[in-house]
Amino acid sequence: MxxxxxxxxxxxxxxxxxxxxxxxxxxxxxxxxxxxxxxxxxxxxxxxxxxxxxxxxxxxxxxxxxxxxxPKEWNIRSASITGPDGQTVVDFADSNLHVVNYSVPFKGILPLNELKAHIHTLPEQPHVIPYRTSYYAPTWGFCVAYDRVAKMPDGLYRVEIDAELKDGxxxxxxxxxxxxxxxxxxxxxxxxxxxxxxxxxxxxxxxxxxxxxxxxxxxxxxxxxxxxxxxxxxxxxxxxxxxxxxxxxxxxxxxxxxxxxxxxxxxxxxxxxxxxxxxxxxxxxxxxxxxxxxxxxxxxxxxxxxxxxxxxxxxxxxxxxxxxxxxxxxxxxxxxxxxxxxxxxxxxxxxxxxxxxEDWTPLNLSPRGEPQLGRRGLYAALGGQASSGATSMSLLWVLNLADGQHSLLSMAERSGLPFRELAAAARLLSDHGLLAAAS
Amino acid sequence: MxxxxxxxxxxxxxxxxxxxxxxxxxxxxxxxxxxxxxxxxxxxxxxxxxxxxxxxxxxxxxxxxxxxxxPKEWNIRSASITGPDGQTVVDFADSNLHVVNYSVPFKGILPLNELKAHIHTLPEQPHVIPYRTSYYAPTWGFCVAYDRVAKMPDGLYRVEIDAELKDGxxxxxxxxxxxxxxxxxxxxxxxxxxxxxxxxxxxxxxxxxxxxxxxxxxxxxxxxxxxxxxxxxxxxxxxxxxxxxxxxxxxxxxxxxxxxxxxxxxxxxxxxxxxxxxxxxxxxxxxxxxxxxxxxxxxxxxxxxxxxxxxxxxxxxxxxxxxxxxxxxxxxxxxxxxxxxxxxxxxxxxxxxxxxxEDWTPLNLSPRGEPQLGRRGLYAALGGQASSGATSMSLLWVLNLADGQHSLLSMAERSGLPFRELAAAARLLSDHGLLAAAS
Amino acid sequence: MxxxxxxxxxxxxxxxxxxxxxxxxxxxxxxxxxxxxxxxxxxxxxxxxxxxxxxxxxxxxxxxxxxxxxPKEWNIRSASITGPDGQTVVDFADSNLHVVNYSVPFKGILPLNELKAHIHTLPEQPHVIPYRTSYYAPTWGFCVAYDRVAKMPDGLYRVEIDAELKDGxxxxxxxxxxxxxxxxxxxxxxxxxxxxxxxxxxxxxxxxxxxxxxxxxxxxxxxxxxxxxxxxxxxxxxxxxxxxxxxxxxxxxxxxxxxxxxxxxxxxxxxxxxxxxxxxxxxxxxxxxxxxxxxxxxxxxxxxxxxxxxxxxxxxxxxxxxxxxxxxxxxxxxxxxxxxxxxxxxxxxxxxxxxxxEDWTPLNLSPRGEPQLGRRGLYAALGGQASSGATSMSLLWVLNLADGQHSLLSMAERSGLPFRELAAAARLLSDHGLLAAAS
Structure with a gap:
């Protein structure tokens, strides 16, 4: 890189x-x-x-x-399950999760027990509809809240999946x-x-x-x-x-x-x-x-x-x-x-x-000893305080690690300082002629 | 290897x-x-x-x-300590730990205090006999439960170790x-x-x-x-x-x-x-x-x-x-x-x-993208479930690491899966022509 | 090395x-x-x-x-602050921390508020005098206990720093x-x-x-x-x-x-x-x-x-x-x-x-199997005890690691034993002709 x-x-x-x-x-x-x-x-x-x-x-x-x-292209227009009483029990129009994604088209009348083999539920989350797919195995199915299925009475159900799988x-x-x-x-x-x-x-x-x-x-x-x-x-x-x-x-x-x-x-x-x-x-x-x-x-x-x-x-x-x-x-x-x-x-x-x-690998142009930052206005002039501010630390870390072997990200990893601060310090030091890009 | x-x-x-x-x-x-x-x-x-x-x-x-x-070969026939009253206090026949292993033969009569310098005990476990050896320093000794020694009255003891050390x-x-x-x-x-x-x-x-x-x-x-x-x-x-x-x-x-x-x-x-x-x-x-x-x-x-x-x-x-x-x-x-x-x-x-x-280093013969496992019957056809079973994970790990640099044991170390499962997955993938042995 | x-x-x-x-x-x-x-x-x-x-x-x-x-050489003879009542408030003779190190010479009369701009204190440690320097920025200042400054009344103060900065x-x-x-x-x-x-x-x-x-x-x-x-x-x-x-x-x-x-x-x-x-x-x-x-x-x-x-x-x-x-x-x-x-x-x-x-890299001259230490008087003759003493452990570690790749410090790092003990063991083994210095 x-x-x-x-x-x-x-x-x-x-x-x-x-x-x-x-x-x-x-x-x-x-x-x-x-x-x-x-x-x-x-x-x-x-x-x-x-x-x-x-x-x-x-x-x-x-x-x-x-x-x-x-594979063949899949599109779906509508799908529903209608109960023995003629009421719509499940409708794709309510949620597109209701149909197993990539279901083959289907139209038929089935007793509840046969239909159930095609219905996916989540008993441990009875109110929600699961999401299921069957891209590469031709089958059809519905995904329905467990509670809803539990209330379906025995009888014959009309099922219609108006989908198509064709070259596309x-x-x-x-x-x-x-x-x-x-x-x-x-x-x-x-x-x-x-x-x-x-x-x-x-x-x-x-x-x-x-x-x-x-x-x-x-x-x-x-x-x-x-x-x-x-x-x-x-x-x-x-x-x-x-x-x-x-x-x-x-x-x-x-x-x-x-x-x-x-x-x-x-x-x-x-x-x-x-x-x-x-x-x-x-x-x-x-x-x-x-x-x-x-x-x-x-x-x-x-x-x-x-x-x-x-x-x-x-x-x-x-x-x-x-x-x-x-x-x-x-x-x-x-x-x-x-x-x-x-x-x-x-x-x-x-x-x-x-x-x-913004990552780059700087080279300290004054690598023997620290360069005198105070003379360049880069250092708090009054010494003797207990701790140096973060900005001074960024300057010192960049200078110390700018041996051509450390990019700014390496410096951030070693120093524990934010990349952002080190990048700012490197810009400042570059502006003062103290750094060059390592070849 | x-x-x-x-x-x-x-x-x-x-x-x-x-x-x-x-x-x-x-x-x-x-x-x-x-x-x-x-x-x-x-x-x-x-x-x-x-x-x-x-x-x-x-x-x-x-x-x-x-x-x-x-060294010379050591064999022992019998050993015992007989008390002042003529009773046998310690007998090799009771436990072969009683004699310091590789003891030189010895026969003599000693007062208790001299004998004690040749008896090893475990005061902190007073009921058990310690095991001691002296293969390369010619000496003799007995190992006895501390409690037993504590009960030995003063007097003269007859000691016999019928052992031999000879060329063998x-x-x-x-x-x-x-x-x-x-x-x-x-x-x-x-x-x-x-x-x-x-x-x-x-x-x-x-x-x-x-x-x-x-x-x-x-x-x-x-x-x-x-x-x-x-x-x-x-x-x-x-x-x-x-x-x-x-x-x-x-x-x-x-x-x-x-x-x-x-x-x-x-x-x-x-x-x-x-x-x-x-x-x-x-x-x-x-x-x-x-x-x-x-x-x-x-x-x-x-x-x-x-x-x-x-x-x-x-x-x-x-x-x-x-x-x-x-x-x-x-x-x-x-x-x-x-x-x-x-x-x-x-x-x-x-x-x-x-x-x-059973360790070996497989090479994925279809290394660019995952091979379509479903087509080969190697993958649960119905997708969308929250987690893949261990067997599917083994197949995926073997395929992913079968770059000729990882043996099955390396794969087990990196994946955290049992070696056994990865070996089974590798056999299955080999059977389907998806793996070869790395040269 | x-x-x-x-x-x-x-x-x-x-x-x-x-x-x-x-x-x-x-x-x-x-x-x-x-x-x-x-x-x-x-x-x-x-x-x-x-x-x-x-x-x-x-x-x-x-x-x-x-x-x-x-820089120019700095020397100081005396420094003080005299209050409106003619009393000496701060005297360098009491503590050489009182003057900012490398202060330029100064002599003048200032109102308290102007003087305070030149006084450093530690409000969080009100009884102690801080230590401050200003080597490369020409300024003057005093360091005083916060409590002392708090008691200084308004008025004009006479300030004298008899220091000199000259070629030296x-x-x-x-x-x-x-x-x-x-x-x-x-x-x-x-x-x-x-x-x-x-x-x-x-x-x-x-x-x-x-x-x-x-x-x-x-x-x-x-x-x-x-x-x-x-x-x-x-x-x-x-x-x-x-x-x-x-x-x-x-x-x-x-x-x-x-x-x-x-x-x-x-x-x-x-x-x-x-x-x-x-x-x-x-x-x-x-x-x-x-x-x-x-x-x-x-x-x-x-x-x-x-x-x-x-x-x-x-x-x-x-x-x-x-x-x-x-x-x-x-x-x-x-x-x-x-x-x-x-x-x-x-x-x-x-x-x-x-x-x-004392670090050195020994070479075991009997590296195949352990040398028989007992024969050389270097090992407790009576075996079978539950643990070997530290000295025996040092001998064993030195012999085991004396392959020319481990200095004594490496041995200390790997064994967890003190360097001192390993150095003693190495001396003993050298004395018995079992070690040489790796070339």
Whole structure:
């Protein structure tokens, strides 16, 4: 990785009020019935395109992508279960979670006991609708609150799923913010979940807002934003960009980023990539933050970190997926995410981007003994006080470690001081001719 | 170390009921008066030969073995102390611990105060007989319960030790289970202690039973079982096999393996040998298990890990020698060891042997992105559940780490999953053509 | 670093009663008004010269030393504040802390409110006089107890500081104890503080006493003792010895070494230098001792550890500077330091010197198996006891690790045994022909 002095780069964007902006966008995305293919994905990309100029890709059914094949496209118009008394018991119009995602079309009349074999419930959370999918096994099913099913009387039920599975395409969108170099920071969120607010309307909305905010900023790195269906989408992108993945220096997958949980980071497979260290530095200053080692279960980091790619891509979220009761249920709704949490997640991302942008490796031009800071107006003139202020400490740390072997992030790791303070100290020392960039 | 796929190797032996089998053998060994030389060792090897075809070695007195010399052979027929009233106070026939091991012959009449200089007791455990030896300093002595000595009246005592020290030989036995390669796993237990059940009838009986059970198993490694007197015996073996020690890839010394204590492992001098990692993995799943760094005090690992050999040999025991009150006393008897503890120790050894036998380094043949497991019937078809089962996790971990740099044991260490599960996952993936052996 | 066997080197000096000796010397140094230049430093060196033959250096005002310039020399005769009633309110004769160190001369009559802008107090410690300096910004000021200032009535005050700043020189002293090699151990204490007992009359007195005690000892290393004003003094020394710093294998800066706090050590910038390991070993056996990572704020280790020198120099103290209330106030007086703490600090230094002097890397000449210690009278003849004594453990550890890769200090680190015991064991084994020095 090349380190250059951040001279001439623009200031980071302000994030004031951005939480409400992200929330409003997530609110618009929430009602859409998305899946790994189909018009839901396209409508979602339409809305995101209002914030950022997305390049849209369509890969026809049957296209080979790495070890996978693009499946038939799935769309659904309506679905319902009507009871023996003619009343509608379950209606897709009430919640798009009611139908197992990728259900084959079905129309028929069944006795309750046969129907139940196609109904998924969560007995331990009797009021909520679970979220289920069956992308690659042709079946049909409904997801219903346990309480609702318990009240269904015996008898014959009329079932109709007006869905279609036919040749079509897989859709994903991407946006590239071009920086001074073609080295890339990949930011990726999955676009395949229907009405689940935290997982992952929050991530889609946050990334689109971040992309929009970067437009005003001149950056060293190029930032690639990817909005693609989980697994098959990232595999499709990797398949079409195998010759470009070597450009990716840093990457983050975003999952649940809008809930009240503390921020959490799962390291890349490498474990000690720059993004791993930068996230550890930022989260090290957040109360309750969690750092986790890589594991091959989760979101699309599974693909980016497969051994043949092994990209420096970690995963950022708040509450850890699979560990909170609202996960993959109708309780993951717009009440579950909040503008302040989205704003906090946004700030963490911009803090990390600041580190990626502003890290460099200085060389002390007066390395034998301390240079006389007082003469240059860089030091409190009246000595003898019990402790030196943080700013003086930043100056001393930068000078001491500016041996060409330590970037500012290394200095932050060793000193325990915030990257921001050390970057400020390095700028000040550069301005006084005491530092140069290590070659 | 060479890693090969375990195709065609036999299944591990069942250990059901084996604890009683080991205990019964220990029971037969217990009464014999063993020492570092003599007929006690030969009778012990006779009994062990009923289980496994031992090769027996006899090294004449005076033979130079490394820095040591084989001493005169010691045998004892009887010994007693008779009191002023003509009653026998101490009789070797009651316990072979009563005589200091390797006592010179003695016959005489002494007043109590002179006799006491030759009697060893344990005042803090007044009812038990201590175990003492004096192999290399010619002296005689008795070991007696403190309470018994306290009751001895003043007067003249008749003392007789009918022992002999004369030119003879040092005896040890070994058995080699031949595997597919000549790389060896050394298993070593000391055979020099008289009636002490845990230290080390337990180890002798366990090793003989293990050797017997291996006969039915086709293995990659060759397994060398060594039954030799402590220190001088392992030194003698090393002395005669200096040109073969480079074949030893793994080794364990067994000490107290039959008591109720939790399993404990002392690492080899190297500290990070394969056996150290394998034992750490197995004991990491045992409640209360202890892992200890190497130290040069203990059993024959002292010799195997001397700097000129530095073999990858650790030491396995349950309660740590020298830390439990029964250690080296008459309380280390057949009540102190139990079939269930012997069986548990046996299972730990077979678990470790499974790792040694079944470890290999796979290479993912579809390393870019995850291969589509669902298509191959390897993945739960219905997605969207909160957590993936252990089997799916094993498959994902093996695929993710199968970059040719990780053996299954490394994968177990990194993932925290049991070696057994990863080995099963690797077999399944191999069967589906997704893995090959790394060259 | 070259390791040789310590044959023929003299024994370490006894430290009995040395605490009182050090205290008495500190008591003589205490009253002098020192600064970074001037006659106070010279008078201090005069007294120290009574203990050790100091070489004295004078660098004229204006001399360039690395990035710094030797300032004008400062001397002060008297200073006072006289109140509206003609009474002397503050008198330099009472405490040399009363005047800001390096104050420019001043004579004038001021109203109280204007005067107060030149008076420093410690409101949170209202009875004590703070210590303040202003070496490089020309100003004047007084330091007074807060309570005293609170009682000063309004009115006009007569102020006189009879000081002078004129061309002169910077003074420092050094002493070299010559050892068998020219490799050096640097011991450095600052000489610029006026009447502050712990910071750093304690360090000056301890070093002079240590230097004196070394005269009677034949050493491998040469020991350089440096008594120089803080920052500018060490910079001056480095400036004049740039071509000699490569000779420094070990170094310690001494700060507050006479108070009741537990011993503390701040590692060198390298973090794993021999001195860092030796101090960690010694302090590892002291209750409450603190080990701290390097930071570039503190004493002259800042200069020795600047990146262009990066010398293996750590810092030793008891209570950590800046963390105790007496620090840099009139409460850091002769009651604050005690002979027993000075003696304890002295002992720690001699323990570290013993390690530096006596460390060597032995080679086991009988490395295959243990050599028979019993035959050589090195082992308790009667075996079978539950634990081996510490001396036997030292012998076993030395033999086991004497592979030419471990010095005695490494052995102490790995075994957890005291360096002293291992050194004794190594001597004994050498005497029996079992060890040689690794080449």
């Amino acid at each position: 090349e380190h250059i002095t951040p001279e001439g780069l623009g200031p980071p964007p302000s994030s004031t009020g951005v939480g409400h902006e992200i929330y409003a966008l997530a609110e618009r995305l929430f009602p859409i019935c998305r899946s790994i293919t189909g018009d839901g994905v396209r409508r979602t990309l339409d809305i995101l395109s209002g914030h950022v100029d997305l390049e849209r890709h369509e890969l026809p059914t049957g296209t080979q992508v790495l070890d996978w094949t693009v 395409s897989l859709t994903y969108g991407e946006y590239l913010h071009c920086g001074q170099t073609e080295r890339e920071f990949l930011l990726s969120a999955h676009i395949c979940h229907p009405s689940l607010a935290n997982d992952n309307c929050s991530g889609l909305a946050l990334l689109a807002t971040l992309a929009q905010s970067l437009k005003a900023r001149k950056t060293r790195y190029s930032y690639r934003f990817l909005f693609a269906p989980g697994t098959i989408g990232s595999i499709a992108w990797l398949s079409r960009n195998e010759d470009r993945t070597h450009l990716i220096d840093h990457g983050l997958v975003l999952s649940c980023v809008g809930d009240a949980g503390s921020p959490a980071y799962k390291r890349s497979r490498r474990g000690d990539a720059f993004i791993d260290r930068a996230m550890a530095h930022v989260l090290g200053r957040e109360a309750g933050a969690k750092l986790m080692d890589f594991s091959p279960y989760g979101y699309d980091e599974r693909q980016y970190c497969s051994p043949g790619f092994n990209l420096p891509v970690g995963m950022f979220q708040r509450s850890v997926h699979g560990t909170f009761p609202e996960y993959h249920t109708s309780a993951d709704n717009l009440d579950f995410i909040k503008p302040e949490h989205l704003e906090d997640s946004f700030r963490i991302l911009t803090d990390v981007i600041d580190i990626v942008e | 060479e890693h090969i796929t375990p195709e065609g190797l036999g299944p591990p032996p069942s250990s059901t009921g084996v604890g009683h089998e080991i205990y019964a053998l220990a029971e037969r060994l217990f009464p014999i008066c063993r020492s570092i030389t003599g007929d006690g060792v030969r009778r012990t090897l006779d009994i062990l030969s009923g289980h496994v075809d031992l090769e027996r070695h006899e090294l004449p007195t005076g033979t130079q073995v490394l820095d040591w010399t084989v 030989s040092l005896t040890y036995g070994e058995y080699l289970h031949c595997g597919q390669t000549e790389r060896e796993f050394l298993l070593s237990a000391h055979i020099c202690h008289p009636s002490l059940a845990n230290d080390n009838c337990s180890g002798l009986a366990l090793l003989a039973t293990l050797a017997q059970s291996l006969k039915a198993r086709k293995t990659r490694y060759s397994y060398r079982f060594l039954f030799a007197p402590g220190t001088i015996g392992s030194i003698a073996w090393l002395s005669r096999n200096e040109d073969r020690t480079h074949l030893i890839d793994h080794g364990l010394v067994l000490s107290c393996v039959g008591d109720a204590g939790s399993p404990a492992y002392k690492r080899s001098r190297r500290g990070d040998a394969f056996i150290d990692r394998a034992m750490a993995h197995v004991l990491g799943r045992e409640a209360g298990a202890k892992l200890m760094d190497f130290s040069p005090y203990g059993y024959d690992e002292r010799q195997y890990c001397s700097p000129g050999f530095n073999l990858p040999v650790g030491m396995f025991q349950r309660s740590v020698h020298g830390t439990f009150p029964e250690y080296h006393t008459s309380a280390d008897n057949l009540d102190f060891i139990k079939p269930e503890h012997l069986e548990d120790s046996f299972r730990i050894l077979t678990d470790v042997i499974d790792i040694v036998e | 070259e390791h040789i066997t310590p044959e023929g080197l003299g024994p370490p000096p006894s430290s009995t009663g040395v605490g009182h000796e050090i205290y008495a010397l500190a008591e003589r140094l205490f009253p002098i008004c020192r600064s970074i230049t001037g006659d106070g430093v010279r008078r201090t060196l005069d007294i120290l010269s009574g203990h050790v033959d100091l070489e004295r250096h004078e660098l004229p005002t204006g001399t360039q030393v690395l990035d710094w310039t030797v 020189s910077l003074t420092y002293g050094e002493y070299l104890h010559c050892g068998q090699t020219e490799r050096e151990f640097l011991l450095s204490a600052h000489i610029c503080h006026p009447s502050l007992a712990n910071d750093n009359c304690s360090g000056l007195a301890l070093l002079a006493t240590l230097a004196q005690s070394l005269k009677a000892r034949k050493t491998r290393y040469s020991y350089r003792f440096l008594f120089a004003p803080g920052t500018i003094g060490s910079i001056a020394w480095l400036s004049r010895n740039e071509d000699r710093t490569h000779l420094i294998d070990h170094g310690l800066v001494l700060s507050c070494v006479g108070d009741a706090g537990s011993p503390a050590y701040k590692r060198s910038r390298r973090g794993d230098a021999f001195i860092d390991r030796a101090m960690a070993h010694v302090l590892g056996r002291e209750a409450g001792a603190k080990l701290m990572d390097f930071s570039p704020y503190g004493y002259d280790e800042r200069q020795y550890c600047s990146p262009g020198f990066n010398l293996p120099v750590g810092m030793f103290q008891r209570s950590v500077h800046g963390t105790f209330p007496e620090y840099h106030t009139s409460a850091d007086n002769l009651d604050f330091i005690k002979p027993e703490h000075l003696e304890d600090s002295f002992r720690i230094l001699t323990d570290v010197i013993d390690i530096v002097e």
